[in-house]
Amino acid sequence: MVPKPLDYESINENVKKAAYAVRGELYLRASELQKEGKKIIFTNVGNPHALGQKPLTFPRQVVALCQAPFLLDDPNVGLLFPADAIARAKHYLSMTTGGLGAYSDSRGLPGIRREIAEFIGRRDGYPSDPELIFLTDGASKGVMQILNTIIRNEKDGILVPVPQYPLYSATITLYGGSLVPYYLEEEANWGLDVNNLRQAVAGARSRGITVKAMVIINPGNPTGQCLSQSNVRELLQFCFQENLVLLADEVYQQNIYQDERPFISARKMLLDMGPPISKELQLVSFHTVSKGYWGECGQRGGYFEMTNLSPQTVDEIYKVASISLSPNVPGQIFLGLMVNPPQPGDISYLKFTMESKAVLESLRRRARMMTDGFNSCRNVVCNFTEGAMYSFPQIRLPPKAIEAAKKAGKIPDVFYCLKLLEATGISTVPGSGFGQKEGVFHLRTTILPAEEEMPAIMASFKKFNDEFMEQYEDYRGYSRL
Amino acid sequence: MVPKPLDYESINENVKKAAYAVRGELYLRASELQKEGKKIIFTNVGNPHALGQKPLTFPRQVVALCQAPFLLDDPNVGLLFPADAIARAKHYLSMTTGGLGAYSDSRGLPGIRREIAEFIGRRDGYPSDPELIFLTDGASKGVMQILNTIIRNEKDGILVPVPQYPLYSATITLYGGSLVPYYLEEEANWGLDVNNLRQAVAGARSRGITVKAMVIINPGNPTGQCLSQSNVRELLQFCFQENLVLLADEVYQQNIYQDERPFISARKMLLDMGPPISKELQLVSFHTVSKGYWGECGQRGGYFEMTNLSPQTVDEIYKVASISLSPNVPGQIFLGLMVNPPQPGDISYLKFTMESKAVLESLRRRARMMTDGFNSCRNVVCNFTEGAMYSFPQIRLPPKAIEAAKKAGKIPDVFYCLKLLEATGISTVPGSGFGQKEGVFHLRTTILPAEEEMPAIMASFKKFNDEFMEQYEDYRGYSRL
Known part of the structure; x- marks a missing residue:
């Protein structure tokens, strides 16, 4: 049979070759598990609001008013929106x-x-x-x-x-x-x-x-x-x-x-x-x-x-x-x-500043908690997250784990991350999705889970990791290091 | 000198070859004239709100609430938003x-x-x-x-x-x-x-x-x-x-x-x-x-x-x-x-229906006004706009106009549309931007100018066109047709 133009064998080879791990195998498996009712902690994408971060109030007020410009003429608008948000909406609409x-x-x-x-x-x-x-x-x-x-x-x-x-x-x-x-x-x-x-x-x-x-x-x-x-x-x-x-x-x-x-x-x-x-x-x-x-x-x-x-x-x-x-x-x-955020003297300045500082300071604490958490785990070494939203620990997989991954037909870090997902619901991206040196393995997680949930997440990670290492480690081999 | 990677001679040839007339020479010239203070009627793009069409109220209320979800808990929200918009915002946020x-x-x-x-x-x-x-x-x-x-x-x-x-x-x-x-x-x-x-x-x-x-x-x-x-x-x-x-x-x-x-x-x-x-x-x-x-x-x-x-x-x-x-x-x-618009029985149904009917009925009238307007002009023939948002009249350019265009280094319909723009402020797109048979010329205009302005726009078009034809027409040649 002649293939049709949008059959897999007919389409643009570059489309097929492109790989995008952040929403790849791990993400798809996590989505499946979620459908089955498992609680998933999506740390695969830097998507703060999906993990509970609240939007900043002032910008949302301004954009809401821009969406509903008829409110600007409503005598009650001041009951729901501060004057500087109203002024700013008019500014952008103009x-x-x-x-x-x-x-x-x-x-x-x-x-x-x-x-x-x-x-x-x-x-x-x-x-x-x-x-x-x-x-x-x-x-x-x-x-x-x-x-x-x-x-x-x-x-x-x-x-x-x-x-x-x-x-x-x-x-x-x-x-x-x-x-x-x-x-x-x-x-x-x-x-x-x-x-x-x-x-x-x-x-x-x-x-x-x-x-x-x-x-x-x-x-x-x-x-x-x-x-x-x-x-x-x-x-x-x-x-x-x-x-x-x-x-x-x-x-x-x-x-x-x-x-x-x-x-x-x-x-x-x-x-x-x-x-x-x-x-x-x-x-x-x-x-x-x-x-x-x-x-x-x-x-x-x-x-x-x-x-x-x-x-x-x-x-x-x-x-x-x-x-x-x-x-x-x-x-x-x-x-x-x-x-062009609110400036000192603006009605919304204090609230905006408090909200934004709270987010940044919490991220800073979470960066520290996560790095320390990873570094407390067996065979895990992690540089401090100086910026951005991710932690990228190196996972030193024992040879037996690498063998087990091969048997399962998986790249070793994919194997590890899938096991982590099944055991804990933590959805990460294997280091192989980002590239890494030959024979070295990582995973990427965002630092975005809510601060109050972070200790439990890191404990759950540690429990999984240390048991995984226990299971696959060759004690004699390891003790020679 | 070695060209740099983003110098014109180095970049992707396909980028250079791509042509997009809707925002091409005519649009750029219109933008210039606007900067110089000329009143421009932008009919080059199907962009109804830019020509005064008001947004439908209900969807804007819903999206405004989705942007500002904190309003949903505000005791005053009902003063600015109807209950079905509130319910629908909750529905989409969920x-x-x-x-x-x-x-x-x-x-x-x-x-x-x-x-x-x-x-x-x-x-x-x-x-x-x-x-x-x-x-x-x-x-x-x-x-x-x-x-x-x-x-x-x-x-x-x-x-x-x-x-x-x-x-x-x-x-x-x-x-x-x-x-x-x-x-x-x-x-x-x-x-x-x-x-x-x-x-x-x-x-x-x-x-x-x-x-x-x-x-x-x-x-x-x-x-x-x-x-x-x-x-x-x-x-x-x-x-x-x-x-x-x-x-x-x-x-x-x-x-x-x-x-x-x-x-x-x-x-x-x-x-x-x-x-x-x-x-x-x-x-x-x-x-x-x-x-x-x-x-x-x-x-x-x-x-x-x-x-x-x-x-x-x-x-x-x-x-x-x-x-x-x-x-x-x-x-x-x-x-x-x-x-999934408001349904009969919803609070916003009547308003939504009136607003949407008003837009559609006015578009229908404008489609007619524009077709008739073009067909009343010398050397212009236009099919009725049965649907979409455009009128695409054929402009039968006299040989002298085609010659004049050649002398000016312009495609004949570009020449005509530029003259139209300079004379009237009406910003159209020449037919050559869409493709047309050899030797046949058109322009595209949207039917979107406000209904009350339409008679004046069509009159202004007719005046320009008929004078243009007067100027370039070879009477003896034309009388033989």
Whole structure:
């Protein structure tokens, strides 16, 4: 029989090859177990509200009013909404032509892009141009668009950290490019070694690959590290020498849980370095309302900012954005609110500040609880989560566990994570979904379960892990270490 | 100097080749003029709220409450919101895990997909499976995903109507496939002739193209026709014989302005036809909250439904959807509301019904006013807008106008539309952006300007057009006709 065009054997090979572990085998099995009535703790995706984080009140008030502008004329509106939320809703509605129901410009509302440019200017100490900021339905869509712009064919390579967030590997495969991995150093707190980068590029070139871009995720996903200033400077220099675009995934810039290495944007460091690099290196930086203390994942609000791109290329990116008309407008309003939160003196300032501080401080405590919890487990070693929303412990699987996994036809860390899921309901992502060095195994979990549930979760993890190790450990072999 | 990876000469050729006229030269010029203070009537995009259409109250109340769930506990909530909106907000929130701020499943919320399946079942008289319905950030994103799944390389062809909505041509180019045009018959009210289709397929095959899919837009964009039942049946048979997937763009299914040819979905007709075709033909159907009497373009809510696709392919499409995590959740709620509007007996029923009827009836009157207006103009001939939101008059440009356009370095209809824009502020899209037969010229305008402004707009158009024709017409030449 002739296969039909949408039969599996007929479809685009790149679609089939793309792998996306965050919602892969573990997630599908967890969903099944949940349907069967098992209590599942979804720590596979950085999705704070799904694990009980409450939305910040002020932005939700503003967006609710923007959705229901007829309330602005209602004499009772003041009973349900504070005056500054009402004023802010009017402010954002005045930026639209027709409210939230109208397509905006395909790059996003000019007024919101201006507010973002002002935020970037304050953050970095250098003015930013709203014409070089494009809003998107979440940061992932922006990453996908930029990669689609860069990649011509399988000879175009993109340097991606390993371990990495699989958005990058999946998208590079989908658009037919080549992923060029560079390893982060677990022993150096997941730092980045420029020698590794050089080797990765040299190796790729010897295989005929033109390396065109480098991805950094700072703070790191899944690895949780914050890059030092000198590390950022080094990698900018490296990109400049090697003629690479830098794609800076900075969606966790508000999620910092230590004070030694505050977040520094790639853009600020680039501009600090001065000419020629500051005038020449091509940089695209990504941010979102899904992370930080906002966690507004479901709203799908993101943006990217382009530095040192030619107007002609910016026009091409604009044209492609216009094919799908416009990013969702409520998500754009959230972006405006994120970069322009209530200020001292505003009615909502105190409440907003208390809510956002409570989220961040609790995340900081949870980062610590989780790292300590993992490090208290047999054969588990875990770097501290300096930033972002994830813990990425190394699981030292005994040879017998690796054998058992082979027999079951599973990658060893998938085997471990499936057992963990069945035993405890904790739904993680195996390290193999992010990439890791040969023979070394990890898992990724978010630090997002509610703080009060964290001790029980970590106890449940420890019980499972220590029993698993007990079951599979070769005592004599282990005692020789 | 070595070009950088994001310099124009380095980027993906398919990005450069993709053309999207709806926001092309005319739109950019209109935006410039607007900045200079000229009053612009944007009829280039089907964006009803931007031209003054008010949102329907009930759905906005529900989504506002979903955005601000803390209001549900407020004793004053009943002063601003009717009880059925409150109940409906609770209903949709109960479908989420964590409200609008949490990512949903990458296919959309299961509860909303169930409501859509029920709607399709009622509409077509055949049950629909929610597992085969995927929600997207607007219908365009769904079209793009399906085309990306189908297209492997430039040897894969997609049959697209000409004139067509440029989403299709742009996306096929972007993903490296080949557009195979089939002409709609202007003289037969933009109907579809299966002989043309056969010729188009035969011609493409002789050039080594594997034709894999066929696009229909029903009701038509930009052409405004409603396909007859027999036309839909013929084209389904054609797809079956030729082993093509049918992509049915049915986003205007609620926009019908005549009673002779009510909307019939490709799916209903397919299932009416019975086996073997009903069990075998692969069909993907698209719908949205952006059109109809909703016009909620800025919310970016859409879905596609798959018929006769293998579970393996559905899994692949799910996997790729999961790369960008989830469609925006507020847009999903709008979809739920669209397929499940207030019912007789509900508090909001009367108001909702009045509002939606008012929009549809006014659109019907405007469709008539516009067609009649165009047909009253010198050298303009226009089919009636039976459905959708557009008028697509043919402009019979005199030879001297064509010469003048050539001298100005413009395509003749671009030349005409630019002059129209400068003279009247009416921002249209030239027919060449949608495709048209050689030597024949059109423009597309939406029928969306406010009804009370329509007479003045049509008068302003007529004045411009008739003067234009006066200026360029060769009287002796014309009198010979």
